[in-house]
Amino acid sequence: MIKLNNVTSGYMGVKIIKNISLTFEKGKIISIIGKNGCGKTTLLKTASKIIEPYSGDILLKGKNIFDMTSKETAKVISYLPQNRDIPNIRVYDLVMHGRFPYLGFPRIPAYEDKNKVQEALYMLGIEKYKNKNIRELSGGQRQKVYIAMVLAQDSDIVFLDEPTTYLDINHQLEILEIVKDLKKMGKTVVMVIHDLNSALTFSDMVCLIDKGEIIVYDKPQEVYESGEIEKIFNINCHEVCASDKYEKQYIFSYASNL
Amino acid sequence: MKAIDTLQKLSIRKSLINNKKAYNFFVISFLLTLLLVLIFISICVGSSNIEISDIIKAISNRCISTSEYKIINYVRIPRTLSAIIAGSGLAISGxxxxxxxxxxxxxxxxIGVNSGAGLFTALATAFLPANFSIMPLAAFLGAFLATLAVYYLAKKTGASRMTIILAGVAVSSLxxxxxxxxxxxxxxxVISRTSFIIGGLTxxxxxxxxxxxxxxxxSLIVTFIFGxxxxxxxxxxxxxxSLGLNVDKTxxxxxxxxxxxxGSVISFAGLLGFIGLIVPHISxxxxxxxxxxxxxxxxxIGSSFALFCDILARTLxxxxxxxxxxIMSFLGSPFFIYLLLNKKRRLMYD
Known part of the structure; x- marks a missing residue:
C-alpha cells in the first residue's frame, strides 16, 4: 500500500499536481485517467520517486519513500515510462537489468537473479526472443520485454505510464491481460491510460484527474455514474452489453454542446 | 518452477552465451597479443634500430653506459608507455x-576538456613563459575546471544529457x-600553442x-568496476x-x-582528441x-592504435x-568508414 498525503509536484518550479491525497491499495489495478496535460504522468512519476514533490509525503507501509535509498525503493516500486530510448541491447540483458537493485559489486547475477529473469521471460512468452537485439522487435514485443524487466525487478508496486499507447489492438489486450496476471501475483498496478473503456473495464479503481487535482477516485462503476468523465472530457458515455457472453463495455461519442 | 527449470535445461541460451564468452575471450587475447607485439616493435624501431639481443642484454645486464640502454630506458620505454597510457585514457574518456x-x-x-586545457596552457605560457614544467599541471587543471563548470551549469538546469551538451558548447565557446x-x-x-594543438609524444x-x-x-579501474x-x-x-541507480551521482x-x-593525457601529449571519438565506435x-x-x-584497441600510429610517426x-x-586521422578515418560500410556489423551496431 502506498499513500500520498497532500502532494504537490511539477517541473522547474511549475506546480502540475496540487495537494493530492490518495491511497493505492495492495493487490489492485488502479487506472489514472484525465485529459492531456492534466498531471497523470506527473502523479505517477512523483509516486514512484522519479521526481521529488515540492511538498507532501509519500508513505510506503508508513515509511516516507524519500527516506529510503534508491535501491531499497527499487525493490518495492518499479516504474515504466512511456517514452523510452531504444538501447542497443539483447532482450535477455535488458530483462537482467531488472535485477540491478539486487546486485552488489561486482554486479554479477546470482542463480536467483538468473531464475527470476528466466521466469519473467517465460511468463511474458518472450523466451524465443531472448538473444535478439530489442531494436529488431516490434513495438508490442518491446513493451513485453520492458514489462518482463519490471517483473524481474520483483517489486510489489508497479507503475505503468500508458502501457498500451501506440500498440495494435491485439497487443493492447495482451498487455492488459498481463496487467491482470500481475494483479494475480499480488502486485499493485497503477497505470496511466488513455483508453477509457479499458480503464473502466480492467481496473479495480479509477482515478480521474483534471488540472492537477483529483476529481473522483472510486470503483469504475461509481466513476462512470458520477458523470464526471462526460464533464471533464466533454463527451457522451454509454454503458453497453452485447450479450451475457461478453463483459460490459463503454462507448463514447463527441458532445459538442455540453 | 519445474517448468522453468526444464526450460532452462532445454534452453540454447547457455551455449550461445558460452559462444559469446569464447568470442570475447578470443578478441581480448588477440588484442593483447597485438599490443605486446606492438610494444616490442615500438622498443626496437626508431631512428636507430635496436636488435632483440641488445634489448635483452641492455635490460638484463643493466649496462648503463651503452647507448642501447640509454635509448631504451630514456626514450623508447617512456614513449611506448606514453602511447599506451594516452591511447587507453582517451579511448575510455570518449x-x-x-x-x-x-x-x-x-x-x-x-565537456570543455580541450578548451579548458587550451586556456590554462595559454595563460601559463603568457604569465610564466620560462616555467615549462607547469604546463602539464596547467593543462590538467584547465580541463578539470572546465568540466566542473559544464557540469555545474548543466546541473542547475536538470543535468540531462542535452543540457550537458549545451552547457559544454556554451562553456567551450566562452x-x-x-x-x-x-x-x-x-x-x-601562439608559438607553443601549435605543438599543443597538434599533440605528440616526443x-x-x-x-x-x-x-x-x-x-x-x-580511473580505468574505477570505470571498469562501474561498467x-x-x-x-x-x-x-x-x-x-526506477531500477535504483542514482542517476545524478553516477x-x-x-x-x-x-x-x-x-585531462591527464592532455597534460603530457597535448590534444590527441581523435582516439576518444573513434576507438569506442570501433570497439x-x-x-x-x-x-x-x-x-x-x-x-x-586505444593503446594499440596509439602505439601503431606512434611507430609510424617516427619511422615513416x-x-x-x-x-x-x-597519422591517427589518416589511418583511423578510412578504417572507421570501412567498418561502417560493412553491412553485417552495421546491423549489429545501429
Missing part, C-alpha cells in the same frame, strides 16, 4: 561520454574567446608520465532511476572520470554494447617525425 550522454559524437571536447584574447594580448604564446619522460599514469590507471552501472544508465534517466562520477582521463562494432567487455576492448620519414595526430 567511451564514457558517448555512453553517459548517449551521443555518438561525444568526445572529451564536448573559454575559446578567453583563449583568443590571451593569444592576441600575448602573441608569443620527449615524454618517465617523470612527466608518473602522475598522469597513476590517475589514468586509477555495469554505465550499461544501466544507457537505458535513459527515468528507467535507470553521471557526475563518470563525467569526472572522463575529465580525469583526458562497439567488434564486441557490442556491454561495457564490461567494451571497456577492456577499448583500452586494448625517419629521422624526421610526423605528428602522431596526423
Amino acid at each position: 567511451l564514457i561520454l558517448q555512453s553517459v550522454l548517449n551521443n555518438a559524437l561525444a568526445s572529451p571536447t564536448i 573559454i575559446g574567446a578567453m583563449t583568443d584574447t590571451v593569444l592576441i594580448l600575448f602573441p608569443d604564446t 620527449g615524454v619522460t618517465m617523470n612527466r608520465l608518473f602522475m598522469p599514469g597513476i590517475i589514468i590507471f586509477g 555495469y552501472d554505465l550499461n544501466v544508465l544507457s537505458l535513459g534517466d527515468q528507467t535507470s532511476k 553521471r557526475f562520477l563518470f563525467i569526472i572520470l572522463s575529465s580525469l582521463l583526458s 562497439r562494432l567488434i564486441v557490442g554494447y556491454d561495457n564490461r567487455i567494451l571497456i577492456p576492448t577499448s583500452v586494448l 620519414f625517419a629521422p624526421y617525425e610526423v605528428p602522431v595526430g596526423i
Whole structure:
C-alpha cells in the first residue's frame, strides 16, 4: 500500500499536481485517467520517486519513500515510462537489468537473479526472443520485454505510464491481460491510460484527474455514474452489453454542446 | 518452477552465451597479443634500430653506459608507455561520454576538456613563459575546471544529457574567446600553442608520465568496476532511476572520470582528441554494447592504435617525425568508414 498525503509536484518550479491525497491499495489495478496535460504522468512519476514533490509525503507501509535509498525503493516500486530510448541491447540483458537493485559489486547475477529473469521471460512468452537485439522487435514485443524487466525487478508496486499507447489492438489486450496476471501475483498496478473503456473495464479503481487535482477516485462503476468523465472530457458515455457472453463495455461519442 | 527449470535445461541460451564468452575471450587475447607485439616493435624501431639481443642484454645486464640502454630506458620505454597510457585514457574518456550522454559524437571536447586545457596552457605560457614544467599541471587543471563548470551549469538546469551538451558548447565557446584574447594580448604564446594543438609524444619522460599514469590507471579501474552501472544508465534517466541507480551521482562520477582521463593525457601529449571519438565506435562494432567487455576492448584497441600510429610517426620519414595526430586521422578515418560500410556489423551496431 502506498499513500500520498497532500502532494504537490511539477517541473522547474511549475506546480502540475496540487495537494493530492490518495491511497493505492495492495493487490489492485488502479487506472489514472484525465485529459492531456492534466498531471497523470506527473502523479505517477512523483509516486514512484522519479521526481521529488515540492511538498507532501509519500508513505510506503508508513515509511516516507524519500527516506529510503534508491535501491531499497527499487525493490518495492518499479516504474515504466512511456517514452523510452531504444538501447542497443539483447532482450535477455535488458530483462537482467531488472535485477540491478539486487546486485552488489561486482554486479554479477546470482542463480536467483538468473531464475527470476528466466521466469519473467517465460511468463511474458518472450523466451524465443531472448538473444535478439530489442531494436529488431516490434513495438508490442518491446513493451513485453520492458514489462518482463519490471517483473524481474520483483517489486510489489508497479507503475505503468500508458502501457498500451501506440500498440495494435491485439497487443493492447495482451498487455492488459498481463496487467491482470500481475494483479494475480499480488502486485499493485497503477497505470496511466488513455483508453477509457479499458480503464473502466480492467481496473479495480479509477482515478480521474483534471488540472492537477483529483476529481473522483472510486470503483469504475461509481466513476462512470458520477458523470464526471462526460464533464471533464466533454463527451457522451454509454454503458453497453452485447450479450451475457461478453463483459460490459463503454462507448463514447463527441458532445459538442455540453 | 519445474517448468522453468526444464526450460532452462532445454534452453540454447547457455551455449550461445558460452559462444559469446569464447568470442570475447578470443578478441581480448588477440588484442593483447597485438599490443605486446606492438610494444616490442615500438622498443626496437626508431631512428636507430635496436636488435632483440641488445634489448635483452641492455635490460638484463643493466649496462648503463651503452647507448642501447640509454635509448631504451630514456626514450623508447617512456614513449611506448606514453602511447599506451594516452591511447587507453582517451579511448575510455570518449567511451564514457558517448555512453553517459548517449551521443555518438561525444568526445572529451564536448565537456570543455580541450578548451579548458587550451586556456590554462595559454595563460601559463603568457604569465610564466620560462616555467615549462607547469604546463602539464596547467593543462590538467584547465580541463578539470572546465568540466566542473559544464557540469555545474548543466546541473542547475536538470543535468540531462542535452543540457550537458549545451552547457559544454556554451562553456567551450566562452573559454575559446578567453583563449583568443590571451593569444592576441600575448602573441608569443601562439608559438607553443601549435605543438599543443597538434599533440605528440616526443620527449615524454618517465617523470612527466608518473602522475598522469597513476590517475589514468586509477580511473580505468574505477570505470571498469562501474561498467555495469554505465550499461544501466544507457537505458535513459527515468528507467535507470526506477531500477535504483542514482542517476545524478553516477553521471557526475563518470563525467569526472572522463575529465580525469583526458585531462591527464592532455597534460603530457597535448590534444590527441581523435582516439576518444573513434576507438569506442570501433570497439562497439567488434564486441557490442556491454561495457564490461567494451571497456577492456577499448583500452586494448586505444593503446594499440596509439602505439601503431606512434611507430609510424617516427619511422615513416625517419629521422624526421610526423605528428602522431596526423597519422591517427589518416589511418583511423578510412578504417572507421570501412567498418561502417560493412553491412553485417552495421546491423549489429545501429
